[in-house]
Amino acid sequence: MSIVEVRPITADEAKEYLRVLPYVNGFPQEEPEPSAWYAGQAAWPPQVPATEADLERHAAGVQVDWFRPQAAFVDGKLAGGSAIVSVELTVPGGRQVALGGVTSTAVLPTYRRRGLLRQIMSAMLADCRERGEFLAGLSASEGTIYGRYGFAPATFQHRWEVQRADAAFRTDFTDPGTLDLIDGAAAAEVWPVLHEQVRAERVGEISPLPGKWTGLASGGLPADGSGPAHHLVHRDARGVVDGAAIFRLPWSPDAAQAGVLQVEAFESLTFDAYRALWGLLLDFDLTKRVVAARRPVDEPLRWMLTNPRALKLKLTRDNLWLRILDVPAALEARTYATTDTLVLEVDSGRWLLDAGPDGASCTATDRPADLTLSVNELGSLYLGGVRAGELAYSNRITAYTPNALSRLDALLRPDRAPHNAVGF
Numbered sequence: 001m002s003i004v005e006v007r008p009i010t011a012d013e014a015k016e017y018l019r020v021l022p023y024v025n026g027f028p029q030e031e032p033e034p035s036a037w038y039a040g041q042a043a044w045p046p047q048v049p050a051t052e053a054d055l056e057r058h059a060a061g062v063q064v065d066w067f068r069p070q071a072a073f074v075d076g077k078l079a080g081g082s083a084i085v086s087v088e089l090t091v092p093g094g095r096q097v098a099l100g101g102v103t104s105t106a107v108l109p110t111y112r113r114r115g116l117l118r119q120i121m122s123a124m125l126a127d128c129r130e131r132g133e134f135l136a137g138l139s140a141s142e143g144t145i146y147g148r149y150g151f152a153p154a155t156f157q158h159r160w161e162v163q164r165a166d167a168a169f170r171t172d173f174t175d176p177g178t179l180d181l182i183d184g185a186a187a188a189e190v191w192p193v194l195h196e197q198v199r200a201e202r203v204g205e206i207s208p209l210p211g212k213w214t215g216l217a218s219g220g221l222p223a224d225g226s227g228p229a230h231h232l233v234h235r236d237a238r239g240v241v242d243g244a245a246i247f248r249l250p251w252s253p254d255a256a257q258a259g260v261l262q263v264e265a266f267e268s269l270t271f272d273a274y275r276a277l278w279g280l281l282l283d284f285d286l287t288k289r290v291v292a293a294r295r296p297v298d299e300p301l302r303w304m305l306t307n308p309r310a311l312k313l314k315l316t317r318d319n320l321w322l323r324i325l326d327v328p329a330a331l332e333a334r335t336y337a338t339t340d341t342l343v344l345e346v347d348s349g350r351w352l353l354d355a356g357p358d359g360a361s362c363t364a365t366d367r368p369a370d371l372t373l374s375v376n377e378l379g380s381l382y383l384g385g386v387r388a389g390e391l392a393y394s395n396r397i398t399a400y401t402p403n404a405l406s407r408l409d410a411l412l413r414p415d416r417a418p419h420n421a422v423g424f
């Protein structure tokens with residue numbers, strides 16, 4: 001019988017850990033989708049296997065304090081691994097709380113389905129708890145894997161398209177600011193500042209990993225023919241950047257795919273920036289169609305067009321999956337839209353949630369429950385991106401008192417849908 005050991009890796013095991021990851025071996029790391037869905041980062045088809053030089057380079061990135069890899073060794077061979085990255089998540093009320101982000105997870109194909117991930121996950125979640133991280137999160141390569149560990153989808157994203165010919169705006173707009181095309185080096189300065197401001201306001205947004213924006217400066221042409229990145233910024237009347245977009249004009253030999261403007265990133269702090277940036281992108285000369293991926297599910301643009309149906313939803317997908325590791329700590333970290341008191345039975349714990357716009361207290365109680373749910377449902381509800389009624393109708397939540405579902409929804413619902421443009 002094999003001996004399995006699960007533990008953090010040492011510095012000189014970094015390359016061995018990398019060797020289990022799909023992209024290093026030329027295997028797929030996402031379900032097959034058009035590369036445009038990933039907004040430029042083609043995860044399919046698989047790339048060529050990494051060279052020793054690539055591994056040397058990547059190994060440095062594994063040995064940093066914010067990247068905490070755990071690996072499973074079978075009879076001494078490193079056969080699977082995963083890592084927690086330390087990031088922050090904006091929760092309702094604006095607090096940016098520590099999130100243990102699960103990433104870079106893989107088990108060698110010849111060692112799968114024998115419980116290695118289960119053991120690695122349990123070690124990683126214990127590590128998060130020890131560090132006081134009461135939330136863990138991930139983006140799932142497949143929807144069937146992570147529910148068993150208590151994770152559930154909490155934010156969602158859309159990919160939509162608009163035919164340029166259909167993109168008439170309802171009202172005229174005079175821009176008090178200016179639009180400017182800038183180079184990658186300037187964009188690498190703009191994006192970190194802009195994203196910090198955006199994530200302070202957007203529930204569900206995540207802090208970027210170190211180095212997230214440095215690649216913008218060097219540019220580089222992706223191998224998939226999607227062409228160079230173009231950087232557009234909007235400045236307000238004082239000249240301060242209040243919005244930016246990154247787009248490409250990919251070439252395709254397929255006439256149906258020609259003339260596409262592909263929006264890879266878009267952020268704005270003001271209505272003026274939002275309207276002005278989309279105004280240009282939706283009416284870019286010599287293009288036929290705009291495709292935008294990783295967009296929030298409550299895209300206001302739809303309501304600004306004379307024909308709201310012109311914005312055609314092409315794909316909808318879960319984005320951030322949350323795992324609540326400490327129920328009272330998580331519920332006390334956010335604020336609530338109404339003032340109410342509910343008893344929630346979450347798995348085997350029963351909690352009295354006394355919540356309001358200034359925060360909440362959440363204490364153990366033996367009062368009868370208003371609702372029962374598991375930590376998975378609480379993860380989906382936590383940021384307000386899923387309705388309690390939807391989960392009750394799918395038999396995932398049971399309500400015992402009148403209006404308990406609508407009262408819970410009223411408490412949790414933020415003004416805007418939770419959204420994270422940045423992942424890990």
Ligand SMILES: CC(=O)SCCNC(=O)CCNC(=O)[C@H](O)C(C)(C)COP(=O)(O)OP(=O)(O)OC[C@H]1O[C@@H](n2cnc3c(N)ncnc32)[C@H](O)[C@@H]1OP(=O)(O)O
Pocket residue numbers: 022028029080102103104105106107108111112113114115116117118119138139140141142144145148
């Ligand atoms: C957050 C991220 O990093 S997403 C990236 C995830 N990585 C990948 O998708 C790369 C390709 N896949 C793999 O490397 C592996 O299949 C992993 C990492 C997903 C799973 O590793 P394994 O060691 O095989 O998982 P393990 O044997 O611990 O399985 C635990 C449970 O999950 C189930 N499971 C594991 N993988 C899958 C899957 N792909 N689909 C459905 N169920 C799965 C197992 O059947 C098992 O079920 P049980 O609890 O009912 O017994």
